[in-house]
Amino acid sequence: MKLAPRDIAAYMRAPDAASAGCLIFGDDAMRVALRRQELLKALLGDNAEEEMRLTRLAAADLRSDPAALIDAIKAVGFFPGPRAVYLEGATDGLAPVLAAALSEWQKGDAQIIATAARLTPKSALRKLFEDHKSARAAAIYDDPPSRAEIAALLAEAGLPDLPRAAMDDLEALARSLPPGDLRQMIAKLGLYKHGDATPVTAADIAAVAPLTREAELDDILHATAEAEASAIGPLLARLSGQGVAPVTLCIAALRHFRALHAAACHPGGAAAGLQAQRPPVFGPRRDRMLAQANRWGRDTLETAISLLVDTDLTLRSAQSAPQMALMERALIRLAMMPSKGRR
Numbered sequence: 001m002k003l004a005p006r007d008i009a010a011y012m013r014a015p016d017a018a019s020a021g022c023l024i025f026g027d028d029a030m031r032v033a034l035r036r037q038e039l040l041k042a043l044l045g046d047n048a049e050e051e052m053r054l055t056r057l058a059a060a061d062l063r064s065d066p067a068a069l070i071d072a073i074k075a076v077g078f079f080p081g082p083r084a085v086y087l088e089g090a091t092d093g094l095a096p097v098l099a100a101a102l103s104e105w106q107k108g109d110a111q112i113i114a115t116a117a118r119l120t121p122k123s124a125l126r127k128l129f130e131d132h133k134s135a136r137a138a139a140i141y142d143d144p145p146s147r148a149e150i151a152a153l154l155a156e157a158g159l160p161d162l163p164r165a166a167m168d169d170l171e172a173l174a175r176s177l178p179p180g181d182l183r184q185m186i187a188k189l190g191l192y193k194h195g196d197a198t199p200v201t202a203a204d205i206a207a208v209a210p211l212t213r214e215a216e217l218d219d220i221l222h223a224t225a226e227a228e229a230s231a232i233g234p235l236l237a238r239l240s241g242q243g244v245a246p247v248t249l250c251i252a253a254l255r256h257f258r259a260l261h262a263a264a265c266h267p268g269g270a271a272a273g274l275q276a277q278r279p280p281v282f283g284p285r286r287d288r289m290l291a292q293a294n295r296w297g298r299d300t301l302e303t304a305i306s307l308l309v310d311t312d313l314t315l316r317s318a319q320s321a322p323q324m325a326l327m328e329r330a331l332i333r334l335a336m337m338p339s340k341g342r343r
């Protein structure tokens with residue numbers, strides 16, 4: 001039986017205990033692994049490994065001993081409860097072995113949970129599970145998680161009710177994070193808010209979200225965009241001591257000012273422009289960048305980007321001037337630019 005994409009999440013959380021098994025396949029090994037973990041936990045509970053109700057088989061071992069799969073699904077466990085056989089790395093070459101096991105499967109036997117990489121619609125393995133009257137086949141695509149899937153992760157982390165604004169931020173962030181990182185971040189958010197009855201805010205999400213750049217780089221970029229020229233020297237010395245190259249700093253500055261320019265040019269306003277960024281901008285950092293975009297304006301930001309492009313070209317050229325000094329001069333000129341533009 002083929003599971004429709006919209007039904008996969010619900011099935012993994014509440015699988016059919018009377019099914020012969022399930023094939024989970026897809027391009028992204030992490031997404032496949034997360035679905036497999038979710039299915040096995042829902043099917044067997046938390047102590048399946050300790051109670052020897054889960055048998056793991058590798059595809060390579062099954063090729064040399066095809067009967068091992070039938071033996072595993074027919075084995076009688078010492079502990080009561082549902083059992084499963086997990087087959088990792090299944091391929092079309094194992095389709096006859098799995099077909100034999102499914103034909104021998106009877107109610108009360110261990111379920112066969114198999115994972116595989118991408119399988120075409122003509123795949124023998126895929127057709128075997130899709131055509132079987134009891135087994136399931138779930139194709140895992142690289143789509144971002146739905147709001148319902150995010151809500152399920154939040155409920156698991158002890159955060160069943162999020163304000164709409166926080167949920168919107170989390171949904172936008174989910175579109176730019178790998179599924180494993182998203183799951184870890186939501187678990188971290190649950191720990192972060194443990195014992196705190198106040199609603200989850202954008203600042204809470206920003207506090208646990210994976211960093212998209214080094215915090216030290218953020219400090220100097222904010223100082224530059226907020227006209228704090230006196231702070232640039234000490235911050236630059238610290239970055240230099242940490243081994244940050246001037247070209248790396250210039251690239252980060254270009255990325256920052258281009259993000260401000262995109263926000264300033266957005267037809268819906270700077271706030272909408274920042275919301276449309278990928279990866280999205282959250283919490284206090286979003287508030288700072290919104291103020292920066294409004295302060296600079298489109299025309300001044302275009303001048304700033306032109307200055308940074310020229311600096312980048314100079315840093316990559318054969319000139320003999322100290323590179324960090326050139327970068328410091330460019331950042332100070334940028335910090336002084338908005339005030340000049342208002343005169």
